Amino acid sequence: MSAALTIALDASNYVLILMLVALGLAIIFGLMNVINMAHGEFMMIGGYVVLVCHQAGLGVGWGMVLAPLAVAALGLLVEELVVRRVYTRLLDTILATWGLSLVLKQSISLGFGPGSHSVPNPLPMAVSVLGQPYPAYRLFIMAVTVLVLVFTFWLFFRTDLGLTARCVIANRPMAACLGIDTRRLDRFTFAFGSGLAGLAGAVMTPLVSLDPQMGLGFLVPAFLSILVGGLGSVAAPLAGATAVGVTDTLVATFFSPVWAQGVVFTLAIVLIRLFPDGIATRRRRVV
Amino acid sequence: MPEKAHTPDEAPGPEKAPARDAAGLAPLLHAQAVVAGYGQGVVLHGASLAIGAGERVGLLGRNGAGKTTLLRTLMGLVAIRDGDVEFDGASLRGRPTFAIAQRGIAYVPQGRELFPAFTVEQNLRLGGLAFGASDLSPAWAAFPWLRERRHERAGSLSGGQQQQLAIGRAIVSRPRLMLLDEPLEGVQPSVVSEIAASLDALCSASGMALLLVEQNVDVMLSLCTRVAFIERGAVVHGCDAAAVRATPSLLERYLGV
Numbered sequence: 001m002s003a004a005l006t007i008a009l010d011a012s013n014y015v016l017i018l019m020l021v022a023l024g025l026a027i028i029f030g031l032m033n034v035i036n037m038a039h040g041e042f043m044m045i046g047g048y049v050v051l052v053c054h055q056a057g058l059g060v061g062w063g064m065v066l067a068p069l070a071v072a073a074l075g076l077l078v079e080e081l082v083v084r085r086v087y088t089r090l091l092d093t094i095l096a097t098w099g100l101s102l103v104l105k106q107s108i109s110l111g112f113g114p115g116s117h118s119v120p121n122p123l124p125m126a127v128s129v130l131g132q133p134y135p136a137y138r139l140f141i142m143a144v145t146v147l148v149l150v151f152t153f154w155l156f157f158r159t160d161l162g163l164t165a166r167c168v169i170a171n172r173p174m175a176a177c178l179g180i181d182t183r184r185l186d187r188f189t190f191a192f193g194s195g196l197a198g199l200a201g202a203v204m205t206p207l208v209s210l211d212p213q214m215g216l217g218f219l220v221p222a223f224l225s226i227l228v229g230g231l232g233s234v235a236a237p238l239a240g241a242t243a244v245g246v247t248d249t250l251v252a253t254f255f256s257p258v259w260a261q262g263v264v265f266t267l268a269i270v271l272i273r274l275f276p277d278g279i280a281t282r283r284r285r286v287v
Numbered sequence: 288m289p290e291k292a293h294t295p296d297e298a299p300g301p302e303k304a305p306a307r308d309a310a311g312l313a314p315l316l317h318a319q320a321v322v323a324g325y326g327q328g329v330v331l332h333g334a335s336l337a338i339g340a341g342e343r344v345g346l347l348g349r350n351g352a353g354k355t356t357l358l359r360t361l362m363g364l365v366a367i368r369d370g371d372v373e374f375d376g377a378s379l380r381g382r383p384t385f386a387i388a389q390r391g392i393a394y395v396p397q398g399r400e401l402f403p404a405f406t407v408e409q410n411l412r413l414g415g416l417a418f419g420a421s422d423l424s425p426a427w428a429a430f431p432w433l434r435e436r437r438h439e440r441a442g443s444l445s446g447g448q449q450q451q452l453a454i455g456r457a458i459v460s461r462p463r464l465m466l467l468d469e470p471l472e473g474v475q476p477s478v479v480s481e482i483a484a485s486l487d488a489l490c491s492a493s494g495m496a497l498l499l500v501e502q503n504v505d506v507m508l509s510l511c512t513r514v515a516f517i518e519r520g521a522v523v524h525g526c527d528a529a530a531v532r533a534t535p536s537l538l539e540r541y542l543g544v
Contacts, residue, residue: 160416167402167413174400177362179388179417179460 015245024196040215046201071198230278348517393462403442414459426455447478
């Protein structure tokens with residue numbers, strides 16, 4: 001029973017982080033039709049922002065506040081310098097952002113060395129969950145990600161800005177005919193999606209070893225989440241992240257992390273074969 | 288701006304510049320020898336058109352003559368390659384579509400292009416959001432039934448209702464000119480006169496100018512005061528709607544097959 005609880009909490013942890021990364025990817029793709037191959041590196045840079053803040057004596061907490069803002073600013077710069085010049089050509093956006101991911105990885109290697117770093121856990125104590133001790137920091141991660149996910153959904157489904165964004169997703173030329181500055185929305189969305197990746201990287205940093213290759217380990221399952229969940233709605237990648245994250249955690253716990261990879265890939269292939277539009281395809285939905 | 292001279296160097300184009308205004312005022316919209324097209328192809332070969340403030344102009348021509356392309360070009364959806372469009376004294380050439388819309392031109396495209404998954408009210412609000420216009424009363428006033436069905440999905444409405452919603456969405460921002468492309472296409476005959484009457488009332492009440500593309504010539508002549516005939520991408524003739532009614536041979540000449 002107690003083991004089951006720990007596994008459930010671990011799985012939720014991973015699923016929520018995956019949701020942050022996948023949601024950032026999905027809203028950028030949904031609005032701009034851009035597949036951002038550098039999304040994992042945005043996450044990695046979020047981790048390095050925490051490292052820099054820690055080394056500068058600002059503390060890990062401040063790092064977590066600054067990381068999403070810094071990565072959002074980086075996203076803004078990338079959108080202006082790279083993405084907007086190629087965003088009508090899907091294949092070119094993949095190439096350009098993949099190239100960008102290499103540049104970012106190498107820049108971090110040059111600045112911080114190719115080896116791994118670690119930052120201290122800001123909440124090293126354990127908390128009792130239903131009588132079972134569980135790391136407080138992991139609960140903190142869950143709380144933060146849930147809050148950010150709720151905020152993102154509030155932004156997209158309850159505000160005028162969100163209505164505008166969904167209108168641009170639905171019909172970009174018509175949105176422009178209604179006076180909506182689609183370029184400004186692109187910039188905002190790209191920065192926001194990047195910021196989500198930065199936050200995910202920042203909160204994960206105390207739990208993992210931080211190195212320039214860290215991004216790929218999250219980008220691949222995030223892409224799988226989107227493929228499995230589909231892009232029928234903003235919520236679809238979350239269903240995919242749940243399927244991928246839960247499978248991964250369960251198999252990794254009971255068998256081995258190596259098997260987990262194989263099982264997740266196989267499951268993804270089967271699900272995509274059975275539900276080509278994703279397991280959370282758009283049903284009748286009043287948005 | 289050295290390219291001010293718009294010399295009629297397109298010699299074969301027998302175009303009449305319809306830039307005329309009884310009071311001698313500058314027109315609200317003035318398209319001068321506009322050249323535009325898609326990819327390699329040129330659709331508009333020097334189209335000129337003037338619309339005064341509050342004036343209602345119908346655009347007639349055969350299929351493929353360039354009616355829709357002219358509307359799309361005015362809206363900035365198709366780039367102007369040569370010539371110029373002035374709206375309220377400012378050039379629209381090279382301006383992005385959203386900026387043209389914000390200057391006061393609303394566009395109701397063929398096929399309406401509503402957001403079918405959004406509710407009626409959300410569609411209307413989207414018409415005003417970019418203008419800071421949260422007051423939907425222009426739409427409620429023109430089509431009162433919209434209010435009762437404001438929580439329904441736009442995609443669930445009938446063709447005629449969708450057309451009214453699309454017009455409603457366009458007028459929330461209180462534009463000075465509406466470009467209306469085939470509003471009666473796919474609309475049940477019983478609703479045609481209803482929409483025409485609403486448009487008439489709407490234009491009279493708001494003083495909004497109208498550029499109308501419509502196959503239903505009777506409705507067009509009843510709504511518009513002036514008609515421009517477009518042929519092979521150029522406006523070749525312009526006259527009062529009354530003159531068209533008096534001279535049916537005009538329709539024969541420019542619309543006949």
